[in-house]
Each structure stands twice: as C-alpha cells, then as structure tokens.
Amino acid sequence: MKIGFLKDIEPRVSLTPPAHIKYVKSGYDVSLEKGAGLKSGYLDEDYECKKFSRSEVIKNSDIIICVDSSSLREIEKFSNKTLISNFSGEKDTDKLKDGIRKNNITAFDLSKIPRTTIAQSMDILSSMSGLSGYKSVIKAAEILPKMFPMMITAAGSIKPVKVVVLGAGVAGLQAIATAKRLGAVVEASDPREAAKEEVLSLGAKFIEVEGAVEDKEAGGYAVKQTKEFLERQKQEVSRRLKEADVVITTAQVLGSKSPVLISRSVVEEMKPGSVIIDLASSTGGNCELTKDNEITKHNGVSIVGNSFLASELAHDASNLFSNNIFNFIDYVVKDGKFIDQKDDIYKSCKI
Amino acid sequence: MKIGFLKDIEPRVSLTPPAHIKYVKSGYDVSLEKGAGLKSGYLDEDYECKKFSRSEVIKNSDIIICVDSSSLREIEKFSNKTLISNFSGEKDTDKLKDGIRKNNITAFDLSKIPRTTIAQSMDILSSMSGLSGYKSVIKAAEILPKMFPMMITAAGSIKPVKVVVLGAGVAGLQAIATAKRLGAVVEASDPREAAKEEVLSLGAKFIEVEGAVEDKEAGGYAVKQTKEFLERQKQEVSRRLKEADVVITTAQVLGSKSPVLISRSVVEEMKPGSVIIDLASSTGGNCELTKDNEITKHNGVSIVGNSFLASELAHDASNLFSNNIFNFIDYVVKDGKFIDQKDDIYKSCKI
Amino acid sequence: MGELLNFLSQNEVLIYLLLFTVLLGFEVISKVPSVLHTPLMSGANAISGIVILGAIILIRTTDPQDFFTLILASIALFIGSINVFGGFFVTNRMLEMFNKKKNK
Amino acid sequence: MGELLNFLSQNEVLIYLLLFTVLLGFEVISKVPSVLHTPLMSGANAISGIVILGAIILIRTTDPQDFFTLILASIALFIGSINVFGGFFVTNRMLEMFNKKKNK
Amino acid sequence: MDKILFLISAFLLVWGLRLQSDPASASKGNKFAAVGMLIALFSASIMPLENSSGNYLWILTPIVFSAVIGYIIAKKIQMTSMPQMVSIFNGLGGLSAVLLSYTEINKWILSPESYPGFVLVVLIVSLFIGSVAFTGSLLAFAKLDGYRWSEKLTLPFQHIINLILLFSIAFSSYLFIDSSGGYTFLYIIISISLIYGIFFVAPIGGADMPVVISLLNSFTGITAALTGVIFDNKVMLLGGILVGAAGTILTVLMCQAMNRSLLNVLVGGFSSSGSSSKSDEQGDIREISDSDFAVQLFYSQKVIIVPGYGLAVAQAQKLCKEIQEVLESNDVEVKYAIHPVAGRMPGHMNVLLAEADVDYSKLIELDEANENFKTTDVAVIIGANDVVNPDAIDDTSSPLYGMPILKVWESTSSVVLKRSMSAGYAGVQNPLFFKENNKMYFGDAKDSLQRLSTELKNL
Amino acid sequence: MDKILFLISAFLLVWGLRLQSDPASASKGNKFAAVGMLIALFSASIMPLENSSGNYLWILTPIVFSAVIGYIIAKKIQMTSMPQMVSIFNGLGGLSAVLLSYTEINKWILSPESYPGFVLVVLIVSLFIGSVAFTGSLLAFAKLDGYRWSEKLTLPFQHIINLILLFSIAFSSYLFIDSSGGYTFLYIIISISLIYGIFFVAPIGGADMPVVISLLNSFTGITAALTGVIFDNKVMLLGGILVGAAGTILTVLMCQAMNRSLLNVLVGGFSSSGSSSKSDEQGDIREISDSDFAVQLFYSQKVIIVPGYGLAVAQAQKLCKEIQEVLESNDVEVKYAIHPVAGRMPGHMNVLLAEADVDYSKLIELDEANENFKTTDVAVIIGANDVVNPDAIDDTSSPLYGMPILKVWESTSSVVLKRSMSAGYAGVQNPLFFKENNKMYFGDAKDSLQRLSTELKNL
C-alpha cells in the first residue's frame, strides 16, 4: 500500500524519521511532501523516503495523511482514496462530509478514537493533551511576572505561585504535574469522581464540589452538569481564583460546548498580572473572555486562548502524532486490507 | 530624611508597598513618582505614601532612588543630593562620573556591593541573578519545541532534554535547580573550585576541566583563566553542546569581558531547534553569536542575549530589589547620617 | 506429691537444666524469618537424629552373639544415620542459597 | 588434668547447666536496641543483687548470739537490698517512658 | 575425655541451631551442628562403657552406608522437593527410635529385672511417639509429593476415634507392663501407634504439611530425649529437648506465618490449606510474608519494579526509591519497567519517579523490559494491574486483548502489591494473580513498602 | 516446696531479662524479674535449713528499710542521673558481696575445718571481685556525676602496676590460706582489691562510664554466682551467671554502639572520652549517641530543623523528610527554619526541601523561627554553620557581625550534624558548638540521618 504524508499549515508533521522506519518495516511504500518536517526540526535529508511535490504525493498514494484537516482544501483531488487526519478543528463539518461522500473518500477522524485502554496508542487527543498541559504551564510561567517556587532569600521571601487547574483530564493532570514540579501550590476541580484520586495522586489539592453528574457509559468522559452544580462549582472556584496567579482551564464535555467556569466579574477580581490559559478555547472556552487563538488582556489579567499548544512543542508532538497514526494504520489495516468494519475503533473514527 | 523613588524605564520599581512600610517604620519620609509601580503590578493606590510628579519627587527628596541608572538622564537636577541606583548597565561611565562630581552628588552603585555574607541582604546582583537564572530556563522551555522531562507514553517515548549550564554562580545554580525540577538532564561547568560541590549539591553533573586558576582574594569571584584552560574547557564543553537542547551561559569575570565559551562553529554543530540563553550578554556574551538584548537565530539555533531577565519577573524582582535598597539604606544611614566612610560596604559602593 | 517433691530435690540440677534447655530452644528460634522455616526445620530434624547415639551405645553393650539385637540396632543406626547425614547435607544445600550473596 | 576430668564427670549436669545459662544470657541480650542499654543494665544490676539470698541464708544459720556475724550479714543484706529494690524501681521508672508513648 | 567431647558437642548443637535462625549465618550454623553431631557420634563410640563388647563393625558399616546414601539423596534431590525429603528423613528418625525402643523392650522381656518399671514407661512412650512420627511423616510425604491424598480425610467422629485409640494404647501398655511383657500387647501398642500416626495426619490439608512435619519433627526430638534418659546420655537428652522445644516454637511460627493457629491446622480447620485463603474459578492466590519478601529480594541478582497507578495513589514513590537504594547497596540490580499507559495520564510514572529522584537510566521501556524479565529473579508490581494482565495476550474476549503488556510472569517469581483483589481501570480480573510463581502482598502501597523496607534493613 | 519456688523464680528471672530486651515488653520484663526476686527472697527465708536458728528480725528489718529507701531514691532521682544511680546501686551490690564473703571467711578463720580449701578460694575471688566492683562503681559514679574526675588518670606504667597489684593479691591469698587465716593477709587482700578497683576505672574517660558500669555489673553478677556456690543455692548461681553473661554481652554491645572495642575503652585508648574528643580554647564539645539522639527527638513536643549547605552537599533531603514523618507520626511537631542565606544560592534550601516534597507550611522564616526556639525542645542543625553562629550577635570583630541569625541555642537543646569541626563559608569557628546545651552528631549528613532514622524506627 502506498501512503503519502502531506505538509501541514501548522508546525507539526504526520511523519517523523523514526516512524518512517516503522512503515518501511511493515512493508508500506511511503512518500512525503517536500519540506513537510521542517518546522518540527526534521530536514528532508533526515527521511530516507521519496520526497515529492504535494500534488504528486496525492496522486501516488492510496492513503493520504496530514495532521490537521484544515490543511486539506483540495478535497476533490482525494476521490476514491483514503484520508486520515484530525478533523476536530474543522469549522464547516457539513461541507466536509459532503465532499467526502461525493468523492467517495474513505476518511478517518483520529480525534474520534475511543478512550479505551487498547486504543490508547492511537489516541492523538491523549498524546496531544499531555503536551498541551505541559506547555500551558510553561507559557504561564513565561507570561507571569512572578517566580513559581517559594524562595526564602536574604532580600526577602517570594511566595509560591498559586495555580488553579479546572478540568483534570489528560491535559489538566499534566498541567498539575508540571506546576507542582516548578514548585507551585496547585488546586484542581473536576466533576468526574475518579478525578479526585487522580489529582491527589499527583500531590495537588482537590476542590470538592458536591452533586456532580456521572455517566459510566460515557467512556471516561465527563457529561453535562446540572445548573446547580455549575453554580456551586463557580462559587467554590471563584473564591480560589481571587487568590490565584495562574489558572489553567481544560474543562470539556464531549459533544457540547465547554462549560463557562470563569465569568467576566471573576476575572475582574483577579490579581493584576495573573494569567489564564484556556485550553478549551476551541470549543468555546472555559472563561467568558477567552478569544480562541488570541492573547487578550483584561484588567491586567492575561487570557491565553489556545487549544493547540501542543503545536508549540512541534518536535515531540510530531513524534507522538506520527506514532499514533502508525499504530492506527497498523491496527486497521491487516494484509493490505482494512479490517472488519464492525471493529469498535474502526467504527468510531470512520466519517 | 526624605527619600524619593523614581519611575524607571524598565518594568521594575525600586519601592514596593511592603518596603514602604519598612521605611515608614524607620522614620523616613517617602515619596514616589506617579505610576512607578504599574508595570510590576503595583497600583498607585497600593502605596500609602505621597505620589508626585517626577520633578517634584526630585525636588523634595534628599535621597533619590531608581532601579537602573539609565533612567537618570537629568543628572544636573540631583546636585547636592544622594543618588542610589544600579549603575552597572551604564554605557558611558566617564560622563556619568563627571556629572556626579560636577554636581556634588553622593552616588552609590548598588552593583558594587561586596559578595560577603553580611552584605548579602543588600546584594542586588545576587537577588537579581537568582531570578534571571530561573527565568532563563522558563524562557528556554518556552522557545524549545520539546518537553523538558522524560515521558514514556503509549504514543512513544520522549527523551529528557539535555541542559548545559556554563558558569555556576548564583544565576547558574538557580538555572540548574530549575532545569532539574522540570526534569532535564543537567551538566555544568565552572572554573571555581567550590563550584563543583555546589553543582553536585543540586543533583547536576559537573564537567571537569583541569588547570583552573583560582584567587582566594577575589572574594568568591572567578578570575581570568589561562588560554590553555579556556581551550580545554571549550573542548570538553563543545562535545556536550552538540548533544544539548538548551544551553544557559552565565560565565562572567569580575572587571573584564566575559569569556567566549561557544564559538560560531560549535553553534553550527548544534541540533536545530536548540536554544542558547546568554545571561552574560551585557558584558560581551559567552557565545560568539550573541547579540545583547536580541534574539537571533543561527542555523535553527535560537540565541537569546539578555542579562536582565529578572526584569521579566518584575513583580518579584521589584520586591527583592526594594528590600535590598532598604537594607542598604538601613545599613549606611545611622541616625539620619551616613556612617563611617571607612566601612567596607560604604567604600565599595561609593562612586 | 511428696514423691514428686522428692524427685525434684534429687534431680534439682537436672530439672534446672531441662528448663533452661527448653528456654534456650524457644529463645534460639523465636526471631527466625519465615524464609528460614524450611531449612531450620530440616536442620532441627537432622539434630533430632541424635537418637542414633542410643543405637551405638546399645550395639556396643550388646553381646556379640546376640544377633537379633545387633541386627535390629544396626538397622536403627542405619536408618537414623540416613536421617542425620541426609538431613545435614540437604540443609546445607538449602542454605547455600543464602551464602552466595554474602560472598559477592 | 585427671582431677579436672574427675570434677567434670562428678558435676556433669551442673556444668551443662552453667554452659546453657551462659548461652541463655548471651542469647537473651544479643539483639537489644541501643535505647534499652541503660535500662537493661539497670535491670541486670538489680538481678545481680540476688547475692542477698546468701545473706538471708547466712543470717538464718547463724547462732543468734553471734552478733558480729549477724550485724555484718544484716548490713550486707541491707545494702544489697537497696541494690535490689532501688534497682527494680529505677528500672521501672526508666521503662515507663516507653510505655507512655505506646499508650498514646 | 568423652564427657568433654559431649559437652563440646552439646554446645555446638545449640550454637549451630542458634546461628541457623539468621540468614547470614545459617549455613555456618548447619555446619556447626553437623560437627557437633560427628563429635557426639565419635565420643559415643569411644566412651568407656561398663560391659562394652566392641561390635564396631556393626556400628561402622551402617554409618558409612547411610552417610553415602544420605549424601547421594541430598545431591540428587530437587530443590522443590525439599519438604518431602525432610518428611522422609523425619520418618526414618522416628522409625529408628521405634526400633531402638523395641530392642530395649525386647531385652526387658527377656530379662525383666534389667530395668525398673519407670524406664519401661519411658520406653513405651518413646515407642508410641516414634511410631506416630514414622507413619505420620510418611503420610505427610505422600500428601506433599503426590498430592494424591492431599485432600483432608476426616472420618466421622474422628475425635472420638482418636481418643479411643489413645486409650487403647494406654491400656495395652498397662497390661503389657503388668503382664511383665506379653509380645501380643507390645505388638498391639506398636500397631495402634502406627495407625494413630496416620489418623493424626490424615485430616490435615496438603498445604499445611510443612507445619505437620515440623510438629512431627519436634516429636522425634522428644523421643530422642526419652531415649537419652534410657541410655543416660546428656547430649541425647539435651539435643532432643532442644529440638523438641525449637520444633514446637517453629511450628507455632509457621502457623503464624500462615495466619492460622496450630489448633486450627491440626483439627483441619476452615480450609484445606492456608495458602489459598481466597479462591474463585480462577484458582488460588498465594500471599507472601514480610520477611519472605524481604529475603527474596535481598538475595536476588536482578529485580524489576513495575510501578502503576496504585503507587501514585499511595504516594509511595519515595519509599520505593528507598527500597531500590537498599537493594542496590546489596548488589541487587534494580530497574523500573515503565508501561506506556501505566497511571492515568501519559508519562504519569515518569512524573512520579522523577519526584522520587529515580535516575532516568533505571527506567526501561516495554520492549526492553519484556526481554529482561526472563533473567529477572523477582518482578515487583506496585499498584499496577491492567498493564500486567496476561489476558491481553491470551484472551481474545478481554477488553485488553491486543495491548502490549509487561510479561512479568516470565521472571522467576513476581510479587504484586495492592490493597485487595479488586480490578484496575479496565475493570477486569487479572489471571496473573493466580499464577504459580506469583505472590500477593496486600496493603496500601505506602504501608506495604514501609513494612518491606523495615524488614530489609533488619536483614 | 522451696525448690519449686526457686525454680519458678529462676524462670521468672530469665524470662524477665529476655522481655527486657525489647522496648515493647521491657517494662513487663522488669516486673517479671522483680517478682522472681521476691519469690527467691521468700523461699530463701522459708527453705528448710540444717541448723536454722531463725533470726528473722535480722532479716526483715534491713529488707523493709532498704525497700523503703530504694523506693524513695528511685522516685526522687532525676531521669538524667539514672546512670549514676545504677552505678551507686551496683557499688552497693559489690559491697554486700564483700561483706558476705568477709563474714564467711571470718567464720573459716574461727573454725578452719568448716570449709574445704576450694570454697575458700571461691570466697577470696568473690571478695576480690566484689571489692573491685565496689570502688570501681563509686569512682564511676563520681566521674559521671561531678565530671570533676572525668579526665582519665593514667599513672606511668599503669599496666605494670596493675599486674603487680594482681600478683600481690594472689600472693597474699596464698599466704592467707597457707597460714590458715591471718587477718593481716585478709586485710591486705581487701585493701589491694579496693585500690585495684580504683586503678581499674581511673584511666577511663567520663563518657565511657556507662560501659564500665555495665562491666562492673557483670562482675557483681559473677560474685553473686560464686556466693551461690558457697551457699549451694542454684538461683543465686544461675542468676549470677545469667547477669554475668548478659552483662558481658551488653558491655560489648555498648562498645559497639560507640564504635569502640572493649579493650580500647578499658585501656583508655585513643581519647579521654567520647564526649570531649576535641577541644581548643573555646571549650569542650559534647557528642551525642545515636540512641540518645533518637530518644531525645522521639520524646520531644517540638523540633525545629535548621537545614544548611551541608544538607545539600550530602543530598540527604529525603532522609530528612523521612525523619520528619516518623516524628510527626509520633505527635512531635516539626518545622524547618530557613535562614535567608543558608546554602549557596538564594532559595537553595527551598529548592532542596521542595525536592523532598516538604510542605511549604512547614517552613518558617528567620523572625518567626527566632520566636519559636524558646519553646522548642530540640533544634536539629543539619549541615548549617554560619547561619547559626552566635558571634554574629556577640562578637563585633566577627566577619558575620550584624547578620541576623537563627538563635538555635535558645531552644532547650540543640544538636549539630556535620562531618567535622571545620568552618563554613565565612571561614570562622562557631561558638555554638561549645555551648552547654549543644551536642554534636558527627558524620556525613546522609549517613548520620540514616543512622538516626534506623534508631528512631526501632523505638
């Protein structure tokens, strides 16, 4: 089978040299768009595969892969081929589906991989969330005019920074771990029952809010919470936000808009110089003032709306992403054919 | 005594609200230029002292203080008064000294405080270096397209970042500690004998280079090294730099240009995407390609030349700085008069 | 009761000895880690083969012509000795495991 | 040598007893943590006051008119008893410290 | 001369036993005891006897033969069948005592005046206990070896039957002494004693055999002591009593190690064996005791630690590092096998171990770990579950099927630290826990590791 | 009857001693032994004696008086003077044995036929050992209590003099027995023995006294045993031997705990005393032993740890945290006092303690710490030096003069952990080390804390 990897608009690339070796071992014929890895620090020389222009790659391949579907504006060219990408950033889903159907394209959306133990090696959301969580803290530390750790020095003492993490999923947990590492005092909130133990297992404090709704069927995902819960949570959290220096929000609910956990008035009560990093911005943001893909300032508080911070760690992100894709292909393709369409993972990703 | 604090061009401020309380307790009459603390996150309302315009502050005070001497372009206005500031960033020292003499100004350069145990509470170099060391690592982490810690994940493993620190003084040590915290593998080099133990005490590796020159009289400072030593050191260090992801250089020698430890050719052999943070840039830089106060890119390697990273942590930096100044004044002023001119600290700082 | 007291005072020292031996037996074993249970059992078993001393004494005091006794005692000695020798050897093998470490 | 052997066989049981007592003494103490050194020393010291049994026996077998012996032995008893009683009480006080913590 | 030798021998036996209670000196202790035994044999052979008549050939021949046979058996036997061996040996010891007593009693029957009655009582008791030890040990062996009779066999009214047997023995003995030695009574005594031995062991489960053997061993010790009384030999007396006492304590300790009482074991109490306190269709699990675990680690060459989410929950990473350091200072190679999905976020284990300052070079990834397990003595699984679940390989119906996992069971043995038998994230039971070479060490990981660390430091 | 009582008493003494070797049961053990002793006293008073003549008043009076006196002393005495007390008691025990032996010898002089020569030898040995124990213990007491004679006093040719003394005793004894009892010889024996006791203890340093007391105690045990031989009393004999053996082992263990050999202690070896091994014009320093340190911390209410650069050098932060946790689990309040310039970079201690995951709330700053020391039981200074130097306050000529420092000496006691007496960064000596209420605990901080932690966990 011939697989082609396209260059993305964003810095990540869907094939790295180590992943390439795996494809070759598995007997695939790999081609790469020229210069695709440059922004992640992989030169064309680093790859031992064919490098073509974009149109040639598309023409020559059965399966075409790129990191983000927004790089795929030439949908008609993919007719009768297979497309694998992350479609979660897609603005106009209907149009895309239309194009896919019309052109008889087999398309897989990697962001739909189920959150099961066995699928974890293909789960781009997990791997990218981890990176985003880390980077969110680094970014906050870069913006914040304070040091994270406590310091008792001859010139006076520096108090440790207070970090509040809202949403202790994969990204949130990694943010907690990173902030703890840097010496911050960390508190976190999440409606999922399991989250409490997970937060404590990283040495952070958990903000208790009663009355969360849980759905065991949701596959580990959080479900929509009641108004009352969200209100109680807002109260509990706001109290802490006034003291906080850094707030990192990751709260998402599968299939709906992210809950708004920080209202304008709370932002206005926060200390000047504080930083909010909103990783949920692409699904509407957890802060009322978040603007997706923008850094705004309100009353001295910086609000960073960015759901794709992983892209800033392009080197590592590309590495994990391309491994995820390889693992996916390795799973769904057996002996040159796609496997049984009833397979859980196959079913979930198929558009 | 009347003390006036001026607004600086840079974000730090030489008086913070907690320091103000100390002055008041010691019986000083304090005035502040309007808006001086804004950039450090201190609003005028936060201070319970008189706020004046710049010229008024100067007119009304016996002692005038600002963070950095480059904000003091009206030297003639200070005649017969006392000036306390950090003069180390001064480009044209001769002209300044001239002005001071002509206008009969008593001026103290805080950057000249001796490195003794007793003077440590006034030592702005120490306190600012600590902050710079921390920030250098945060900045590197922000720029680097990789994660610092090692991660073994379902999508493949991320190797820990390698950090090399050149110069294990106050800033270097803090950089080592911060990088270790974030999970990097850290190595450091320094010609001072005591540095080895200090580096090891932070859990980092020490790069051994034989034949360093030491001078017990230098008060803890490093002295100029022989050509042979610098050559050997370059070799030892270069080997590691090729593997390194982040390099933080702080090597300075009292009273002379900083040693060049990284030549252009070494930079060219480094991995694309790597980052060099040169904290010694104001005294010439430890890397041949460093440009002071600029971020340059060479062959994919980012080189940050910035000796005043502490300014980016304006909140904490102002705090420590203003404590240092208070401690200094508290030391040199006894009962409304300057103390014995033979005092070590007094002597060292007096311009 | 009087008889017992009598017996006691006649064999006073012996009784102290028995008491102390029992105490010693308890004391010696009381803090053994459980990995040593099996080897120790084996070692104690080998020691309990001390009964063959009786066989030796019996044989030595038996009339050389009294083949019945001699044969029976010899068998007892033979069987008992297997217990003793086999016991010590087996114990030794089990315990060698522990030695390996120390010699490194 | 011959005499020694003779002595040995006459007092065989006693000698075993002494040997075992010494072993027991060693065994009982050999694993004591060092915090217990002082109390244990004190406790052992109290036991060593057992010498006063001698004084009691002596007094009981002395002619009631032999005041010299009686007085001397009584003093010995008095002094020795201080050792015994004081010893046990003092040890007890030292050891109560360990109890206190445990009871909390 | 012989007296001194006996004294020395007694000392060596005691001291040898004492040394055997500490792993570091145990081997030396066994040698001490062996030397003590040799000295005793030697002095028993040279000691002046009233009416000694030599017969040295009758002595030397059996000793030489048995020494050779004992040596060969000991060499050939597999390490795993040690308990069986001990059991056989013990039976032989019992038989030897029986024969001796029988011979002596025989002497008495022939010339009733040669012994006072009290000696005869001693002889009969010795005969009885020896017989019980003999058949009991043989049955214990059979249960251990074949596992054929390993079920407990309890007759109805077992206790009453036992009482009747005991009473019959006592009564026959009385008749025997009273009749001044009818062989019939003697044989009745012997037969019932032998049967009693079988009845004694029969109701006890196969897994409790070691306890029984230890108990029977202390019985043999007592017969030796009794025989010592008859032959007026102090070493026999003392050695026997020593073994009797030590054996009894040892038996109690072994019961404690299995969390059972001795009575419970003897009555064949609540289950067929202590080592299977929990079981379902998957089979039995085995628990490991503190000291066994510590010793096993201590004497390993290579240990691999598999951390999981439970380690994070317990926040026991620092203790884990501490144990690593203790082991390393004893030349044990320690590695951490990091499964890619261990924990609850990517890299959770890295974060955790970095907090404890575990060197990166000690961490090995899945593939490398799986190559390593084959040469590993102990795999220590701390709070991990799904990532070491063999169903991921074997069971196509498992939700984990297809996930690469850490094959800890390929190491010589594995120990799992967790609080209960409950499942991990994926919610499925783990067949690893029931494997032959796996042991469980229950408790919150922090407590468990604390106990382990204390135990290790005391070694 | 009395025989059975004696047997029970012997058992209680042994078992009591045994229980006393474990902190958990020690108190019970002491009571066991006390009961054993009472039973022995009782049965000695009731046992049938050949020519008993009553005299019960002579027995009861001293016992009642001494019991009351013993009780009062034990109640009144301060915990800190326990070793002195034991020393006095032991001396009394020795004296009692001397008096007894003397009385018996006196009897022999009056009627030489009443004892065989061998008993006389035993008596004289008992006399000798008792005397040595008596004067030795008194001197030991004086050295411990007053510290006046705490220096070692070594005569030239000490060993030769000792030999001569021993020889004179032996020779006088020979003459005494030979002459069938000249009082002169007897008094010579006693006098020289008393002198020898002083010579025996004199060369030993004050800090080694506990070892000496323990040794003298085992001597007393031996005299008790010897006396037991004379009075043909098994409990005396066995009790004495038991104490003799246990005392000897204890002595050896105590030496080991101080890292010395017994010989070394007795010869007065390399230093006059452990507690003042170094001294200059500043005065003496006192070392603290592992167990004392552990006990002191364990029974404190509040402990403040002062970390310094040495803690970082030793990389012992995790051990430090471990000790904090052990103490806290025993209800000791633990805080860390962070001096602003401790370490080698601003915030060094914060970085260090954060690595060990010490909670921020446990850290207190200079001013707060200085308010806290007054109510602190123990300040533990780990690898800090300049930051706790009182010269910064007292000595205008010190380079540190004027720097605010941590006033650790205001706490009830302080312990400094460092490797040697060498100076810190500022290069000046620290008078804290010589303060009355300060003790030193030498060694690399990692080793020291490891030792301390082990000791603490054994409590």
Ligand SMILES: NC(=O)c1ccc[n+]([C@@H]2O[C@H](COP(=O)([O-])OP(=O)(O)OC[C@H]3O[C@@H](n4cnc5c(N)ncnc54)[C@H](OP(=O)(O)O)[C@@H]3O)[C@@H](O)[C@H]2O)c1
């Ligand atoms: N890595 C990721 O990114 C990620 C994210 C989400 C989910 N997951 C999933 O999480 C699982 C990870 O596997 P795992 O083996 O690490 O964990 P696991 O399968 O969840 O098992 C953890 C085990 O630790 C034990 N435990 C919990 N607390 C403990 C304590 N205090 N002391 C001792 N034991 C304790 C539990 O047993 P007891 O209750 O009996 O003690 C449990 O069986 C995988 O199924 C993975 O797919 C991973």
Ligand SMILES: NC(=O)c1ccc[n+]([C@@H]2O[C@H](COP(=O)([O-])OP(=O)(O)OC[C@H]3O[C@@H](n4cnc5c(N)ncnc54)[C@H](OP(=O)(O)O)[C@@H]3O)[C@@H](O)[C@H]2O)c1
């Ligand atoms: N904080 C800063 O920014 C900074 C920067 C530069 C200099 N300084 C200076 O450094 C000093 C700091 O004071 P400090 O009390 O922390 O340290 P210090 O005065 O330098 O004393 C450290 C002590 O630790 C002991 N030590 C070293 N290694 C050890 C080990 N492995 N185990 C146990 N003990 C060990 C040393 O004694 P032994 O050798 O006997 O063991 C030494 O006396 C001040 O004088 C300060 O001015 C501070």
Ligand SMILES: NC(=O)c1ccc[n+]([C@@H]2O[C@H](COP(=O)([O-])OP(=O)(O)OC[C@H]3O[C@@H](n4cnc5c(N)ncnc54)[C@H](O)[C@@H]3O)[C@@H](O)[C@H]2O)c1
């Ligand atoms: N099976 C696997 O191996 C695997 C892999 C990755 C993730 N997961 C699981 O998937 C789940 C979701 O992870 P994710 O990071 O993708 O989640 P996500 O990105 O969908 O959401 C992020 C977090 O926001 C939380 N959230 C929702 N509403 C909130 C509110 N009102 N306030 C605060 N927080 C709120 C969610 O509970 C979640 O923890 C987790 O349980 C994770 O453990 C499982």
Ligand SMILES: NC(=O)c1ccc[n+]([C@@H]2O[C@H](COP(=O)([O-])OP(=O)(O)OC[C@H]3O[C@@H](n4cnc5c(N)ncnc54)[C@H](O)[C@@H]3O)[C@@H](O)[C@H]2O)c1
């Ligand atoms: N007494 C005090 O309390 C106190 C306070 C602060 C600093 N100090 C001491 O002052 C000294 C200097 O500290 P600093 O940070 O201001 O130093 P600095 O800024 O002057 O120099 C930074 C470091 O560069 C090192 N360096 C010089 N040449 C080098 C080369 N060729 N290669 C690598 N490194 C080289 C120096 O040794 C020094 O460690 C240190 O010893 C520090 O401990 C003491």
